[in-house]
Amino acid sequence: MSSAIRDQLSTVETPDPLVDDSEETDIVSQGLVGEITVDGDTAAVPLALGAPYSPAETELAVAVREAVEAAGYEPSLSVAIDDETPASEGPIVIAVSSGKGGVGKSTIAVNLAAGIADRGATVGLFDTDVYGPNIPRMLGVQGEPVRADQNQRIVPVEAHGLKLMSVGFLVDKEMPVVWRGSMVDQTLTELWHEVNWGQLDYLVVDLPPGTGDAQLTMLQQMPVMGSVVVTTPQDVALDNARKGVRLFDDHAADVFGIVENMSAFVCSNCGENHEVFRAGGGAKLAAEFDLPVLSRIPLDPAIGEAGETGEPIVLGESDISELFGDLACDVLDHVGRRRRHSHTARTDSSETSQ
Template sequence: MNAHADTELLALLDQIVDPLIGRGLAEAGAVAEARREDGRAIVHLRLDFPAASLRDTLIGRVRALLTEHGIESQVTLDWAVRSHAAQQKLVPLPGIRNVIAVASGKGGVGKSTVAANFALALLAEGARVGMLDADIYGPSQPQMLGVPDEKPQSPDGKLAIPVRAHGLQVMSIGFLVDPEQPMIWRGPIVTQALMQLINDARWDDLDYLVVDMPPGTGDVQLTLAQRIPLAGAVIVTTPQDIATLDAKRGLQMFRRVEVPVLGIVENMALYTCPNCGRSEHVFGQGGGDSIAERYDVELLGSLPLSRSIREQADSGVPTVVAEPESEIALLYRSIARRAVARLAYGEAPDAFPSIEIAED
C-alpha cells in the first residue's frame, strides 16, 4: 500500500466485504493503491488469488460505492498469487508457488475428473497452472487431457519439460510407460518415481501445481503428503455413506501432517433424467454437508452426476474447456475460486452458501 494512500478512500473500501475474502478490502490487504488525482479517486485492487470472472463485478461494486459518496473514480483490479507456507516447513519447489493436492479416501468418486477440471478452472480464472498425475497405478490425466501419446522432452538430458495440454503444464507416469502394462511396483519405488516426476520437471513459473493424488490413505499417500510441500488439499467424495467415511479418513490424514484442507467437493450429488426431467440423489444426499459441518471445513460445491462430464473427460476435452460457459463449467470455476481464496485469506465464516446444480 502506498504510504500516501487516502484514508477516506480506504475507509470506504473497507465497507465492501467480498464473500470470497470475508473482510473489508483494505483490511484484507487487497487495496494496492487508493489516492486522488485531478478531483477523482484512483483505486487499484490486487487480489492474492486469480479471479477473472469476478473482476467486472468487484470493480462495479467499488465504483458504485464511490459514486454514492459523490466521488468520480477510476478502478482497476489484478492479482498476484504469492507462495503460502507448506507443511513441516518443507522447501518450496523451483518454479512453483503453491501445490494443491486433490485427494479422495477411495477410488471411484471421480477425483481425477474433478482434478482436471479444477486445474483448468484455475487456468480460466487467470492463473498459471500445472498438473501432476500422482496416481502411478492408474494414471488417467494424459487421456483425460487429450495428450495420451505425448512425451516430455529433455533438451539438457537432466530436467524434463512438462507436456502442454489445454494450457496446463502436465507430468504423468502415463507419458513414460506402456498404458497396457500394469505397474507392479511396491510403495518405496512408487514414492521414488513420483518424487522424480515432480523434482525432475522444469516447471515454468506456476501459481499452482495441482496434484491428482492416488486414492486412499495408505503408505504411498501418507508419504507423498509428508514429502511434497503442499499448501493445501481438496477432498473429493460422493454423498454415499461409504465414500464419506473414507473421505473423513483422507481429511484426517492431511490434518495429521499439518496440511490445510481447503474444502470438500461433493461429486455425483444429483442426477437429472434428460428425458423426463426427474431429479434423484442416486448416491444419497447431504454427505458433503455432514463432513463440512463435523470437521469445520467448507463445502466448496456439489457437482451433478452427468453423462456429459464423463464423455468430455473420456474425449480428452474436459467440461471447463469443452463447454466453458455451461452451468457445470461455471460451477467448477466457482469451486476453484473458493478453494484458492480460502488458501489466500483463510476461512470466511458464514460467507459461502452451499452450491448445488442439476442439468436440465
Template structure:
C-alpha cells in the same frame, strides 16, 4: 470533486466485502488506487485469487458502491489478479516454477476424482490462473487421456535430467503414462511407486504456475505419505459421493491430511444427483446431504456439488472435458464456481494465518 470526496469514495470501496473472500477489499490490500478526474472515478483492484468470470459482477458492485456516496460520476474499474505463493507443511522447499500445490484426493476409488481434477484445472485456467496437473496415480494414470494428449506422446527433456511437461488445452501436464506404453501395467511395490513419484516431482520443469493440481490415487498409502514428506502442499481438496461408504473413507482422507499438517480447503460432492438424459429429472440416487455433513463435521467448506451426468463422462473420455467442451453449459458453470471458491479459500487462509495477534499488557 474535493479530496474529501475521494477519501469517502475510497473508504466505501475498501469496506466492500468480497462475497468469495468473505473479507473487505481494504483488509486484504486489494484497492491499489482510487483516482478522481473531473466527474470520472477510476479504481484499480488487485485480487489475490482467480475469478476472471466474476470480474463483471464485481465491477457492477463497486460502481453501485460509489453511487451510494451520492457521487454523480462515471466509474471505471480495472481488475487484475495476483496469486501469491502460500506456505505448505513443515517449511519444505517448494518446487521451482510452482507457487501453490493443491492435492485432489479421495478416500476410495470410483468417486470421479480424476474427472474432477481435470475440470477443476481447466476451470482455474478459465478463471485466469496458470495451471498444471501432475498425475500421481502411478498405477492408473488417466490425466493424459482426459486432457486430450495423443496416445504415445513423450515429454521433451532439458539438460538431460529434466522432463518438460506436455501442454494440452492450455494446461501443463505430467503423467507416468507419458513414460510407458499405454498397456504396460505398473507391477511395482510401494518403494518403487514412491520413487517414481519423487522423480516426477523433482525432475519436471514446470513453467510459472499459479497452481499445480496433483491427482492423487485413492486411499492413504505410500503416495500420500511421500507427497507430505517431500513437497509443501498449500492445501487439499477431498472428492466424495453422498454414499455412506464413500463418506467413511473420505473422513480417513481428511484425518490423514490433518496428521501431516496439510489444510483441507474443502469438499466436492460428486455424483450428487442423477440427471435423466431423456427428461432432465434430477434425483439423489446415492443419498443426499453427505457432503454437507462431512464439511460440517471437519469445519471445512462444501465447495460444490456435481451431478452424475452422462455428458461429463463422455466429454472427459473424449479428451474434451466439460469446461472446454461446453463452456457456457451448466456443468462448466458449476466447475467455474468451485474453482473460484477454492482459489479464494486458499487466499483467505493465507491472509488469516499471516495476521499477527495483538499483545495486551496488564498492570499488576
C-alpha cells in the same frame, strides 16, 4: 497525496473480514493495502492478494481501480503477499484427493485445472496415479512422447490450455504393479521438481487414491496449500472420505471442502432428478468436519463421454460445464481467503509485538 487515495480505499470492503475482528471491514483497516507511492499522476498500490484470477480478487481489483481514480490518480496495482505466506514462491498447489478409488477424482482434477486455466491463469496438472494414470486420455494426449529440455528437465505436455505431467507418460503399462507402487515412494515426490513447468499460477495435483503412506508422503513433500476431497454419497465411500479428510488433520494443508460426485442422476427422458445413492452424504460429511460442500456433481453420461473424447467438460456449454466452472471459482476464492487471512493475522501479530 497518498492519504486521499487511502481515504478512498477505506470505502472498499474486504471480500472476507476476519470473523473475530472489529467493525472496520474495509481493505485498509484489514491490512490489505501496502505502502502507496505516487509518481506524477500514477499511484502504485500494492495489495495483499494471493489468488490470481479468483472472482473475489478480480472484483476487488476493479473496486480499487475505481477508488484510486476517484482520488484523481491513475492506478497501478501490484500484488504484495509477504514472504512468509506459504507458496509465495512458486505456484499455489491444490490437491484433489479421495479416500477411495473410482469416485471421480481425476475427472474433478482435470475439470478444476481446466476451469482455472479458462479464467486466464497458467495452470499445471500433475497426475500421480501410478496404477491407473488416465488423465492423459481424459485430455486426449495419451501416448504423447515426453521430451527433455536442454537442461535435461522434463517438458510437460500442453493440452487444452494446461501443462500436464503424468506418471502415465513414464510408466510402462506392462510394468508390474509392485514396481509401479515403489515408484510412488521413491520418485514421485521428486518427479515434480524434475518438470520444467515454467511460471505457473496454480498446480493441481491428482493424488493417488487412498489414505496411506503414499498420500502422506506426497503431502509432506509438496507445498500443498489445500485439498478438495471427492466422495460419492454412499456410506462406504464416505467412511473412506472421512479418512481422506483426517489425513489433513496433522498437516499444514487445509481441506477447502467436499465435492460430492455422482450425487444424483438427471434423467434425459423425464428431466427428473433421481437420487441413485442415499442423498446428502457429502453434506453429512461436510457438517461433521465443519467444511463446505463445494459442489454436487450429478451422475451424467456426458461426463463419462467427455473423459473418452479427451475434451474437459468444463470448457463446453452446458449446465454441467457451468457447475465445474463454479467449482473452479469457489476453490480460487478459498485460496484467496486463506492467503489474505494468513497475511492479515501475521500483520496483526507483528504490530502487537512492536
